[in-house]
Amino acid sequence: MLKTYKIERFLDDECLLYLPSSVPLNADSLHQVSLGSKYATASCNSHPNGRNVIGISSKLCEELHFPSKLETISFIINDDRVYLGPLIGIFTAGFTSFRLNPIGERSSFFSKLLSVQSALGVIPFVFGEKHIDWENGLIRGLFYFKNNWETVTVPFPSVIYDRLPNRRSEKKKTYNEIKEKLQTQYGIPWYNPGFFNKMDLFERLEFDEKVNRYLPETNSFQSFEEIERMLASYGHVFLKPKNGSLGNGIHKITYNPNLGEYYCRFTDRDEKKRLWKFSTLEQLINKVFRKKQLEKMLVQQGIPLLHKDHRPIDFRVHTNKDENGSWQVSAIAAKVAGAGSVTTHVRSGGEVKSLNELFSLEESKIYEERLKSAALTLSTAIDQNIDGFIGEIGFDLGIDQNEKVWMFEANSKPGRSIFAHPQLKQSDLLTRKLALSFGAYLSQKALLHPGEMVK
Template identity: 25%
Template sequence: MVDHPHLGILVEFCLASDPPFPEKKFFQHLTQHANTLGLQVTVFSPHSINWTKGSISGYRYNESKAKWVQGTYPLPSLIYDRIFYHSRQHIRKVAPVIKRLQQEYGVLLLGKGLPGKWKVYHMLKDDGILSSFLPETLLFRPGTQWRKKLIEHKALFFKPSSGTHGKGVLKVTLAGKRIDVQGRTWHNHLLQIDFSSFSACETWLKKYVRQRQYIIQPYLELTTPDAIPFDMRILLQKNGTGQWTVTGNVIRTGPKGKLTSNLHGGGTAVEANRFLNKYYRPEQIESIFDQLNLLVGRLPHHLEKKHGPLFELGLDVGIDRTGEVWLLEVNSKPGRRSFQLSRDYQALSNAIYAPAKYANYVFHALKGV
């Protein structure tokens, strides 16, 4: 392992911005906190590594100049991967770089990114307790009995196994002799189309899905009585002693009558207790938090056994009209914006600083300090 406390944040450089990477404010505050722990932070890309010299071209935040400064730096000892992979091909491009850093230079990856929703579903469903939180899930492929399921449930939810920000999601509803499809395109535009037969709908679905992997679930009524879609985001992170903790939770709401509560689809975020008190009875709220405590106490440990090391997880949880909790998605690269929107600044601060604290813990634990 590289013998200095140096955290490298792995990103994709984009020429359209200066500095050329997203999440600048997050990385700035993370860097400032890391520096107080004696940890250097460099933002770099897979293409900015000089393998011959064992160095990287990247950016460090200069506090005295209040700006990001480009330079050449040693290889990091730890990697925080913040690349948002959009396809299996994208993963295959970057994975050899991370593997080489690990094998040849002893660089440690803080957490291994989760695979798509279908694989995560199978990691969780063999646990009797966790499986009770999972909606029935099928893979959309030739032979899938989606027509039978649509007749049974009246509405199904189709979503890309590796999608983000609510892009590509579809609600397929059986309305008499018609089949209604509504959702969001891959450019995050609203989509609505009707079909007069199952075969016409299936032909369109195959063309829309193409080679992407899609999962199918029963459509759950995860809306308020006044048709506002919502879910709960729970952020779990390892702290400065390597223990899983709940950083915070927040309710994300979408526009009235729309399909999802995703922030990129026009949603916002509000404080959880105030929202739940408005729509659920006290005994329901008590049951909701009992279910949530069971879920968060079990999931990260089980997932690590199946998948390998993790250090932060965003759980997207649905709560139906009866107060039943459903696990909708697990994200190993969660954002922080929902805490800012809900004005939970303590949770936001903890969410930003946690990666630096955990990286510092890992480095010193490995050094035996």
């Protein structure tokens, strides 16, 4: 991890940079200082007072568009240049005109994300397409200093963290144009691009021998006969939108062979839980789904999950790449389904619980180890099979009644609702730190080993 230093500013009409006295320095070889895409010719020396801080002259701050309220920073030296930062741009959409909530209801998430800056020495800010000044190579970025949002003009960043809120914003033509331009013309690494397509992801992973044991049978909707076959094999199946999120549009279909009846459990558009009964599968499908809707659905094997008070349990497991580019598990929580709900999502009445609230100490240890092992193996496999630089994944995993782990979904932009649980505050902090630490790792790799950046 990069070492973090306090910043000391001083007035001077020349571009001067004083580096910490503890850093070995050949001042004769250092002639340039960079912040993101901007650089300036400067005189670089060890701190004249022997202090272990970074000193930056007012002229150098002006040349680099250095944020005036930044208090800590890290740096690396390569060839004849000192690279400050890195400057991490967090790209998103959904901005508002409200000063206290400039990114709407997600302002709280972003303020927490930016607040870990002082501990890491990186320089994170939030921006969208309307904040980019292409002509001057500058961005009007949103910073969070001392519990306040501020707009600061900074250079193009060293690396970009994609936090677009939904698939709709991702499909906009301008998004791909911006991403392509910043990546190709400016050479800026872009991580966590794109939402996963559920069916595409399963198809990419099913031939990987290390992970296919975690995958329930999952198929694009083809015919009634295929659902009948899967119902005969598994007792129940789930129909899910291929590009759905937050549990929206998920239907559980069950067949009772003794009564010859089919049941469909789902939540309707008015958030009401429904359980409908049919005498044939064809009646069920024709009543519940529109034809065009079916074309966008997948059919997934039902799993007899662990239960608590007759309510199924699954697990949200977050993984992140760290400052070394290695995967680690950053959070694990159990989710208990709401009464009569198809999913365990909180908005459908589900409850977030820690493992030790639901299981004995011995069971908790066993389940935690199995979930960690599965999540790390799956993260590596997804990383190898999906284009782009992936820095975090949120998994929905299940454990069946034979204690086997299953992967139901993997999300490239995982939600944060589980972190409302009081026992997950440290995990929340860790995921935020790791999200930016990986950005620092990518920027260093792009700088020091550019030939290894092809992904």
